[in-house]
């Protein structure tokens with residue numbers, strides 16, 4: 001199903017819009033005196049369109065921006081919103097600072113010519129409000145909690161929780177309509193991190209990509225990730241072949257291959273958890 005092309009109010013004064021390329025989500029959370037924009041698309045060009053779409057909403061322009069993580073499809077439009085706080089995890093800023101330029105070069109190989117031009121013209125954002133652990137943003141009669149709940153899709157996934165609306169923005173810890181992406185992931189830690197997201201007990205879950213969903217999908221994903229982590233542990237420990245893990249995996253073959261590679265790489269740096 002192609003992304004919807006309109007804002008969807010998923011909870012009171014929380015709007016999500018799905019964008020191609022990548023079926024990536026942008027979310028707006030509004031309070032009485034503040035409006036938080038979460039994620040900013042892949043380029044300044046795309047963010048200019050986003051700014052026009054933001055004007056359709058019955059709320060003022062964003063007063064702050066938050067980035068769920070450093071992958072460029074979520075953050076490279078951020079410099080289109082200058083002069084307001086840019087929230088992200090400290091790890092997100094470190095990743096953008098250390099690897100942002102090289103990552104842009106890597107992305108260029110995947111994009112068509114027009115997208116390449118837009119990507120080149122988009123500066124790497126440098127978040128200036130850094131989250132370590134948790135932080136509360138007061139939007140006026142509404143708080144948003146910015147939470148680091150553990151490694152998963154990356155080592156710096158920021159989860160946003162709006163308690164009064166029972167809504168969680170999970171970033172790419174959860175995707176809908178696509179398998180999880182393991183290229184920078186921590187397969188052994190991902191299930192426990194998802195359990196912490198689940199413990200927030202939200203009714204509405206906004207994934208990083210795809211249609212907004214519910215708490216029920218969190219439980220399914222956690223179980224799938226736990227299953228995959230067990231397979232990875234056995235494969236890394238030499239008690240299961242990679243071929244067997246690929247067959248047993250709840251995720252597609254290519255996804256599982258990347259997860260197995262990441263499991264081996266992260267095991268060499270640390271002992272996998274139980």
Ligand SMILES: [Zn+2]
Pocket residue numbers: 069071153172181
């Ligand atoms: Zn991502």
